[in-house]
Amino acid sequence: MSKVIFLAPNGEIAQDALSPGSHAGVPPLDRRGRPLRDLRISVTDRCNFRCAYCMPREVFDGNYTFLPHASLLTFEEITRVAQAAIQLGVRKIRLTGGEPLMRKNLERLVGMLAMLRTPDGEAIDLTLTTNGTLLEKKAAALRDAGLTRVTVSLDALDEHLFERMSDSRISVKTVLRGIDEAARVGLSPVKVNMVVRKGVNDDQIVPMARHFRHTGHVLRFIEFMDVGTTNGWNMAEVLSGAEILRLLRAHFPLEAVKADYRGEVAARWRYVDGGGEIGLITSVSQPFCGDCTRARLSPEGSIFLCLFADRGHDLRALVRSGADTGALAARIANIWSGRDDHYSEIRGRESSAHRKIEMSYIGG
Ligand code: SAM
Ligand code: SF4
Ligand code: SF4
Numbered sequence: 001m002s003k004v005i006f007l008a009p010n011g012e013i014a015q016d017a018l019s020p021g022s023h024a025g026v027p028p029l030d031r032r033g034r035p036l037r038d039l040r041i042s043v044t045d046r047c048n049f050r051c052a053y054c055m056p057r058e059v060f061d062g063n064y065t066f067l068p069h070a071s072l073l074t075f076e077e078i079t080r081v082a083q084a085a086i087q088l089g090v091r092k093i094r095l096t097g098g099e100p101l102m103r104k105n106l107e108r109l110v111g112m113l114a115m116l117r118t119p120d121g122e123a124i125d126l127t128l129t130t131n132g133t134l135l136e137k138k139a140a141a142l143r144d145a146g147l148t149r150v151t152v153s154l155d156a157l158d159e160h161l162f163e164r165m166s167d168s169r170i171s172v173k174t175v176l177r178g179i180d181e182a183a184r185v186g187l188s189p190v191k192v193n194m195v196v197r198k199g200v201n202d203d204q205i206v207p208m209a210r211h212f213r214h215t216g217h218v219l220r221f222i223e224f225m226d227v228g229t230t231n232g233w234n235m236a237e238v239l240s241g242a243e244i245l246r247l248l249r250a251h252f253p254l255e256a257v258k259a260d261y262r263g264e265v266a267a268r269w270r271y272v273d274g275g276g277e278i279g280l281i282t283s284v285s286q287p288f289c290g291d292c293t294r295a296r297l298s299p300e301g302s303i304f305l306c307l308f309a310d311r312g313h314d315l316r317a318l319v320r321s322g323a324d325t326g327a328l329a330a331r332i333a334n335i336w337s338g339r340d341d342h343y344s345e346i347r348g349r350e351s352s353a354h355r356k357i358e359m360s361y362i363g364g
Pocket of ligand 1: 224
């Protein structure tokens with residue numbers, strides 16, 4: 001039996017021995033004292049885009065072998081893992097990919113996850129990150145199934161640049177229609193994620209801010225990250241959050257907004273004139289590992305403890321052996337309690353050099 005640190009309901013740290021069922025009501029902490037609060041579920045490794053910073057076409061071409069369908073967790077299996085994770089403290093689930101809306105009948109999975117309840121009988125926050133290309137068609141069905149909110153990635157308003165960055169023939173207008181439809185059906189506020197690459201799309205920062213001001217959507221600028229090993233990441237292409245903010249403040253008066261909760265990844269700012277909010281995700285220049293409460297479930301059912309991990313912890317075999325929720329929760333608690341990941345804090349040091357998992361596999 002392995003030793004696990006538990007957070008007692010009164011917030012104090014307690015020690016307990018792990019056995020199936022013993023975790024009930026006492027969510028585990030990892031080795032750095034972080035609780036498990038968020039689960040990101042990657043439902044597919046496929047995508048209809050080939051963003052160079054994520055799935056460069058030279059690697060993800062016609063010869064690339066994507067996961068066969070039989071190796072993916074079924075919706076029922078995903079739901080069982082999610083249920084176990086909720087018992088351990090997860091309160092927010094994000095579906096991602098690859099492009100999650102390419103997984104057939106995703107709304108059925110959304111419906112199943114939306115039925116799950118915390119030990120206190122509360123529903124969880126259920127959200128989705130998408131490139132938006134299929135959103136106009138699917139937003140209403142996703143909302144009806146129980147999705148709470150949506151995040152849409154959009155790196156440029158300029159059509160040529162967008163085509164170049166997504167390496168696709170899909171128009172910006174398609175994504176904008178998806179965003180509008182999501183807001184119209186109530187999946188709001190819609191968050192819009194823009195990955196900024198210096199010298200590539202930094203001239204879109206101000207036009208994007210101008211476009212999304214006063215719409216109710218929250219634009220978030222993400223520093224270009226060294227995820228995976230294929231995207232040719234280079235520090236010289238990172239425009240820091242501070243530089244992005246300086247650029248924005250030259251055009252729009254902004255003031256800081258206090259974080260809503262521990263572990264919020266974006267630093268929030270609002271337009272002084274009431275034009276809404278923006279966010280800055282500074283995982284390179286200002287790492288936030290100390291508050292990182294996220295685990296990731298791969299399409300094949302492995303738990304990854306960090307976006308930059310080199311390997312996962314298989315759960316699929318246990319799921320397919322017919323294990324009940326208690327046994328699954330005990331296994332996840334055991335994995336979580338051994339977590340020491342803090343990659344962004346040690347980026348660039350020798351100890352951080354390893355082969356990392358691809359973003360399109362594990363999701364953002
Ligand atoms: N396909 C969906 C999408 O693009 O929204 C979901 C998966 S995608 C991997 C999740 C998020 O990761 C997106 O917002 C994307 O822009 C971001 N992302 C991918 N590669 C990145 C990188 N190298 N640096 C920063 N963000 C990245
Ligand atoms: Fe696809 Fe999203 Fe990766 Fe772009 S960022 S290639 S849309 S998975
Ligand atoms: Fe979390 Fe890993 Fe990112 Fe740090 S580097 S914030 S531990 S996912």
